[in-house]
Amino acid sequence: MRVLVTGGAGYIGSFVVRHLLGQGHEARVLDNLSTGTGRAVPDVPLDVVDIRDADKVEAVLAAFSPEAVIHLAALKSSAESVRSPHLYYDVNVTGTAGMLRAALQHGVERFVFSSSCAVYGSPQICPVDERTAPCPQSPYGETKLTGERMLGWYARSAGMRYASLRYFNVAGAASDASLGEFTSESTSQLVPRVIDSALRGTNLEIYGTDYPTGDGTALRDYIHVEDLAAAHVQVLERLNSAEVCGEYNLGTGRPVSVQEVVEAIERRSGLPVPRQPRPRRAGDPMVSWADPALAHRVFGWSPERDFDEIVRSAWLWHTSGEQRQA
Known part of the structure; x- marks a missing residue:
């Protein structure tokens, strides 16, 4: 298939593009490079x-005439969305609506949407499955849920097949350090933040150490970026009927605490990570892990x-020459 990947120069998008090419598809990337880099999709x-x-x-x-769109372009920080909700509605809702409108006008047959476990908020029961009623606790989660609902209405109106993929926490890199997350100091992702603190000897801010969990820190479901990318391509290839259209969790079903990530x-590094406890952040759930069945x-x-x-793969990437040149 000819597949347009929005946000394809970003962390997840670049792995999706690599998997598409590996499966013999033709890919083109649309990205404003606000967080992505052309180096990731050469x-x-x-x-x-x-x-x-x-x-x-x-x-x-019009130039590419894609048969499918994988739509990853979005803003993605719950904490930032609480501070600047207008940005999230502008990009994640208005931008997605425009992409859907253009996709229908150009006869796109399949549409895979990058959603998030943030649509669930703080689920009362974990692991959480797709029957759980969404209850976002941040503008980010709310905009992702709105994107899912828009996609359903737009797609059904034209017979376009679709899937919304609710990611849990994505981390890791290529096993040979050939591709990973080109990060900056402002990254919101925990694993690269911990690695950076280990390498620099700087304090890692941990938001919430008094949760009623085993060690007081929040629990999350970490999925390897390679597995996530493979899921996009597998779902795209198997969107063969209206019966399979809908929302799907992508996670492992195994919770890991913030403290366990640090340890x-x-x-792996043999280096200490200095910790700085901080108050809980608005919009952050206490526990969240998937039922991916x-x-x-x-x-x-x-x-x-x-x-x-x-x-292992994240440490290898973030200490590689390729990442240090970012």
Whole structure:
């Protein structure tokens, strides 16, 4: 298939592009490079376009005529969304609506949407499955849920097949350190933040150490970025009927605490990570881990890599020459 990947020069998007190419698909990337880099996708055409620029989006679709869209372009920090909700509604809702409109106008047959476990908020029962009623606790989660609902209405109106993939916490890198997350000091992702603190000897801020969990820190479900990317391609290829359209969790079903993440990276690196406890942040759930059984039943997808591999590959990437040149 010809597949347009929005946000394809970002962390997750670049792995999705690599998997698409590996499966023989033709890919093109649309990205404004606000967080992505062309270095992550050297082998595909890259259009530096913001998804809110309707005319330029229209021109890209007219030139490429994609059969499918994988839509990852979005803002993604719960904490930032609480401070600046207008930005999240502008990019994640207005931008997604424009992309959907253009996709329908150009006859796109399949649409895979990057959603988030943030649509669940703080679930009362974990692992959480897709029958759980969404209850976002941040503008970020709310905008992702709105994107899911828009996609359903738009797609059903034109017979376009679709899936919304609710990611849990994505981490890790290619096993050979050939690709990973090109981070900055402002990254909100925990694993690269811990690694950075280990390397620099700087304090790691831990938001919430008084949760009613085993060690007082929040519990999350960490999925390897390679497994997540493979899921996108597998779902895309198997969107063969209206019956499989819908929302799907992508996680491992195994919770890991913030404290356990820190300790795992200390073991891998042999370096101490100084901690600085901070108050809980608005919009952060206490616990969140997935029941990913539905994606397995419908699409045959299951994660193959464990948390140790996430830490091993992330450490290798973030200490590699490639990442240091970022």
